[in-house]
Structures are given as C-alpha cells and as structure tokens.
Amino acid sequence: MTRMNALVLGASGMVGGAICRQLIAEGHTVTGVSRRPLRTDLPIHHVSMDMLDPADCRAKAAELSHITHVFYAGRAPHGEGGNESVEDNLAMLVNAVEAISAAAPGLKHVNLVHGTKYYGNHLGAYKTPAEEDDPRAPVPNFYFDQQDWISALDVPWSWSAVRPPLVFGFTPGKARNLVSVLAAYAAIMKELGRPFSFPGTETAFDCLAECAHSDHLARAIVWMAGAPEAANQAFNITNGDIFRWRYMWQHFAAYFGMEAGPPLGISLAETMAEHEPVWDRIVEKHGLAPTPYRDIALWPYADYVFAPTWDIVSDTTKARLAGFHQVLKSEQMFFDLFDQYRAARLVP
Known part of the structure; x- marks a missing residue:
C-alpha cells in the first residue's frame, strides 16, 4: 500500500470527516481543511482556508508541499433546499486545486465527492438504474462544471469522482x-x-x-484514490442494496x-x-x-x-468490475x- 499524505477539503462535514477517519485507519497522514475548527481527537493537522479566495489558497498551500492526494468534499454555503451556486463551487475547487498542484510536486490524485443529482434524481422520474455514462440532467449543476474542469487539465496527476445517493452517518450536533x-x-x-x-x-x-453509510463511502473513496483502475473516472457508490x-x-x-x-x-x-x-x-x-x-x-x-x-x-457494477x-x-x-x-x- 502506498502511503498517502492526504489533504481533505471539507473535513468538518459528514463525508469529509469519514474520509479522514478512513485514511487514518489505513495508516495515512491527514491534513484537514474546513471553515470551522475540527472537533476530533484524531491526529489531523487543521488548516483554515478560504477556498473562495485564490490568494488565501496560495498562501495556505505553501505549507502543503508534501501532499500526495487530495479529497475534495467542500461545498459553498447554501440554504437547505436552495440552489447551490455553480460559480462559487467551481471557483472553490479551482482555487484550491490550482494552489495545491503548484505547491505539491508529488501530487498523484484528486478525488471529487459528487452525488446522484448528477442524474437528476431530485427533479423527477429518470432512467434507472443510473449508470455513470448516462446523459446529464438538463439543469445547471456544479458537478458538471467541476468534472469538466478537472478532466480537461493537462497535469501529471489523475482524478476520480464519486456519486453516492443519500449519505447517512453519526454526526452529533x-x-x-x-x-x-x-x-x-x-x-x-x-x-x-x-x-x-x-x-x-x-x-x-x-x-x-x-443510500450509503458515510464510512462505507469513505472506504470506496480512499480505494479510488489508490487504485490505478479507478483513475480518471466517476463511480456510483451505494451500500449495495x-x-x-x-x-x-x-x-x-x-x-x-x-x-x-x-x-x-x-x-x-x-x-x-x-x-x-x-x-x-x-x-x-x-x-x-x-x-x-x-x-x-x-x-x-x-x-x-x-x-x-x-x-x-x-448501477454500481462499474465499481465492482474495477475492484x-x-x-x-x-x-x-x-x-x-x-x-x-x-x-x-x-x-x-
């Protein structure tokens, strides 16, 4: 197993926190980025970064030259049930990843945490079971813009994206x-x-x-980041039932x-x-x-x-075939x- 020096962006969230725990359980080193301090006893180095501010991203990335793997679980602030800003969510990813990629010469992989809204499951009846190469939902969605941006880059590192359904976990408060x-x-x-x-x-x-348990999802995400078979692709991940x-x-x-x-x-x-x-x-x-x-x-x-x-x-066949x-x-x-x-x- 290749040891990762991992950076988790959005580390205070349900999925980001689960990714941190999974990485540590597997023996990797973790740095967590979040707007709020992390409430955890785990050995996570915390960095406060304003991902909407390119200058702040570059300044904070200067201390992240050791990073080899990035897990992006960040979200722009939005109200419950409100539309999530495509512009802000794309800017956050671009600002953070460009800064880290420039500062970390050993960067190997960036994983994006997306979801099944990619298929429009929140809009009404859609093709099921949804497969990763299905047409996109005909509405704006920052998942599309983020994946288009990262997949078009000419860089020495790979990417992956995960598309879970509803995710549940233990999140006190x-x-x-x-x-x-x-x-x-x-x-x-x-x-x-x-x-x-x-x-x-x-x-x-x-x-x-x-649905998907946040811990189960984290196991899949860490697998994607370390598996050559998962490079430069998106995968549906559910509990499996x-x-x-x-x-x-x-x-x-x-x-x-x-x-x-x-x-x-x-x-x-x-x-x-x-x-x-x-x-x-x-x-x-x-x-x-x-x-x-x-x-x-x-x-x-x-x-x-x-x-x-x-x-x-x-449909989760693609992930099973990949390992x-x-x-x-x-x-x-x-x-x-x-x-x-x-x-x-x-x-x-």
Missing part, C-alpha cells in the same frame, strides 16, 4: 441527518401516544430507494418499540416545529445530553428525503447508527 431526524420523530410520536407513521405519500412509500420505505418502516417501528402507522402525506417542516417543548420534555425525562431541537432534526431535509414518488436506483466489492445492508446501517446516537445519550 448536525441536524441534516436522517438518522437523528428519524430517532427524534419516533421519540416525539411515542411521547404523544401516536403511531410511527411514514410522513410521505402512499406512492413514495412504495418507491425503490437506496435497494429497499422500499414501506418495508424498512416496519423495521424502524420495531426498533423503536412502536406501532407503524399509515403514510400521512404531510410536511414535517410544517407539523413538527410546534413540538420543541415535547422534545425538551423528552430530553429531561430520559436524561439525554441537552441538545437543542434545531440541532437534532432538520425537518425540511426529511421532507426532501421522503418526497420522491419515483425510484432512485444507481471495489464491499457492501453493507442498509437496514443494519440504520440500526447501528441509531445505537450510536443512543449510546451518546442524544436520543432515547
């Missing part, structure tokens, strides 16, 4: 995570004496879905010790805001770590996850993550 949203929703419904009902429509309940919320919901209900109710067809953003006092009561009743309601569940995000009335499925064979059962992923939140006294 970050409410944009379906795991903590589901656990909080279940706790509130139980406290109110209500069944555990799917918030979306009957149609959404029966559509095919998939597909499911319907109808049947997964029964397992969730059993885990939380609740009765599963019928689909409600409601907006959690509209109906759950009033239950902050209920959450505060649950925290006190169960002796949980005091977590503000806004930090445990981002209800608009749950509405987004449960809204599609079409199948969301990616990445690991899979994970999504049901077990949810249970393991629920257990982590419970062990941390964040949910009852």
